[in-house]
Structures are given as C-alpha cells and as structure tokens.
Amino acid sequence: MKVEVSLFGAFRDHEPGAQVVLELPEGARVAELRAALLDYAQAHWPAFRPGLLQRSAFASETTVLRDNELLPADGRMAVLPPVSGG
C-alpha cells in the first residue's frame, strides 16, 4: 500500500514539501511505517538525527496510533515530533 506521511515541526526542515510517500505491505502496522521512514530519512536527509523519530508519534487525522496498530486503509498518516503548543 502507498502511505502518504505528512511532516510537521522539525521534520519540515528536512523535507520542504512536508510530505513523504512510502510503499508498505498491505496490512502493515505503525512500527513498519516507523522503520520505513527511518530508512528514508537516513538515505535522504543529511542532517537527520534518529532521536527525533524515536521521540515522535504517528497519527491518522483523528487519532494517535501506537506502534502495534494497523495503518488506516486510506494510507494517510502524519508523523508528530514532540509537541510544544500553548
């Protein structure tokens, strides 16, 4: 399945388009997306530090999804670095 990952916060500095499209097996879980994004980041983002991704969560438009949860069928996800609102 094609997974469109929207990027926010510090991730935007690495990818000005703020989106990465990754190919994952059908029925993949968040942990697999996390691993695929790490591979992509290490291959494409020279200044990337893996700690940012380790501290980041993944979410659909309606909910934060844990590593053992299935990706949504529409393949639309966001990666959320540590938050700093308010």
Add this chain to the structure above:
Amino acid sequence: MSGQSTHHCAVVDAAQGKLDPAAAIEFVSDPGFGGIDMFIGRIRNLNHGKVVTGISYDMFEPLALAGFRAIAEQVQAEFGPQLKLYIAHAKGRLAVGDLAVVIAAGTPHRDEAFRACRQVIEAVKHTSPIWKQEHYEDGDSIWSEGCSLCEPQNAEDTAAAHHGHEHH
C-alpha cells in the same frame, strides 16, 4: 443550560485574524455561572536569554481540533454539566505580544473555574499536535524541544503537569 453546546474549540490562522478573549468570556457566560477563569498565552520577547522576535506555530489541524474536543469532553465529564469551556489556539506566524492560546472556563463558583481552566491548558500543551518555531533577533530560528506523544502518560494525561522536562 438549554441543550446549547457547552464547549467551543477553534483554530485561528494568524493570516486571517486574532484570538478574541472577549468572545471567550461571552461563550462561557451563563446566568447560573458566578465564576469565569481565563488563561491567555502570549508571545514573549525573551527565551533562554535570546531576544525573540516572533513564533511560528505549525499544527496538524484536524487532529488538534479533535484533541481539543476530547479534552473538553473529558474535563466536562469530570466536573459535571455546570461548566462551559472555550479553547482557541493560533497557527502561523505571530509577533511578540500576539496571543497564542485562549482558554476560558465558566462555572457556578470560582474553584471549579480555576481548576478546569488549568486542567485544559495543561492538556492542550502536553497533547495537542502543535509545534512552535522561535525566531530570534539574530536571524536564527529553532523548533522548540517539546513533549513526546510516545510516552503514554503524556498522550493520555489531561491532569496538571507532573513530568520532568522544562516548561515555558
């Protein structure tokens, strides 16, 4: 209270308008409410000893709004029906002195108003998908460290601050 909505959640794009504390007071007002508490978060001119000229707020808006509503519903479940809440957060580029967040709580008495307002702002700060990038006088810009949503006690917690990292 007559079946009207008891919370209002909003995101305001800085390019379109400003947060409005008067609208927050109006929304949480009720003939039966004698107490209103409001928290206003405002851009200040100094952080970590550096002169700040502005902050850009990035936001995953659909999830942020869903989160604001979930926070309001959880606090209302805890405090009961005699409570109105207003939650509004800015996005985009703000200047020093601009308002970043407005939270208001209206209740019959002051104690619940203070406590509900505090609980909401802490939950918004710790769980909302919002990111601030500070801009400095020297031209540098830095994304704030922030609070990881991977740690379940942060992601699910709507209580007052209790964990270790530094807050601003």
